[in-house]
Amino acid sequence: MPIDPERQRQAKEYARIHHRLWALDLVLSALALVTVLALGLNVWLKQIVLALAPNVWLSTFLYFVVALVAYGALFFPLSYYSGYVLSHRYGLSTQTLRAWLVDVAKGGALGIILGGVVIEVIYALLRAAPAGWWLWASAFMVLLNVVLANLAPVLIFPIFFKFKPLEDAELVARLTALAARAHTRVRGVYTMMLSEKTTAANAALMGLGNTRRIVLGDTLYNQYTPDEIETIIAHELGHHVHHDIGWSLAAGTLSTLLGFWIANVFLQWSVAQLHYAGIADLAAFPLLGLALGAFGLIASPLSNAFSRWRESLADAYALQSTRNAPAFIGAMEKLANQNLAELEPEPWVEFLLYDHPPIGKRLKCGEAFATARR
Ligand SMILES: [Zn+2]
Structure with a gap:
């Protein structure tokens, strides 16, 4: 099935709306944070939480939950529009509103549980080791990611x-x-x-070790030929052959260390400027969020570039191991049509947002392999 020009037109439109929503979300998030700090809502919330729960673990958890729920409620219209309205308009979603809301509630509950654990550990470290907390926090995050990668296929994905x-x-x-x-x-x-x-179609190699x-x-199994499925799974196996789990663990560790170190420097400085009680002061929670969020934003083009490189190597492996360029090309064309994927996004979009090479480039890679074999 060749590339459908009408689907490509829709894909471009859909992508353009998504990129605007992404920028809007970013601007509004920054504005919300600045408003919270300017109005002193963070100090006010801390006082309420401390009055309700004198226990430090409980007050930390309460502060986090209120902040998360408030953020979720404030940004609900945006996520409803992009996650429900748009995906229905473009025929990508098959969910009823009720089912979508159930997923949102499940995601929220998971966020409170996992985020709650992370926040409790980070604040315990901020209290116990104000100078070296970032080192311990990084170690904890890396460990947590490995454990979650192992448990996800049996514990987390089945929730959804x-x-x-x-x-x-x-x-x-x-x-x-x-x-x-x-x-x-x-x-x-x-x-x-x-x-x-x-x-939309998708396939993956999930889990770590025994999972x-x-x-x-x-959606993939029903619509792709066995040859096409084989080439897609060969790509996934390419990640394994190239030790991409080790690579991404190393890259993740480095970026976590850097992120927490920068957050530490910013937190120490801003807490002194704003006369908070210390870096473990709950009122400074938005500042920690701001530092980590800003770091994530700056680091993501870098990690995306790294990921695109590993993905293109996995494509090369898929082609070399199956020696079936037509199946690879067929699978890519189907994916572009089915998932409304833009073949050739603008370079700045690819630079900022793409963790896989755009399908246009992946097709060229397949065609180059076919030509070389001829
Ligand atoms: Zn991949």
């Missing part, structure tokens, strides 16, 4: 998606053999019921 073992014995055998050739131990091949939520598995969206 239904999984079942793939029943297609022939395809399972083919994909398992492909994994064996890549010296990757996988514990099973699963389908994920993506069609309950979206029309590592091949996962195909049913």
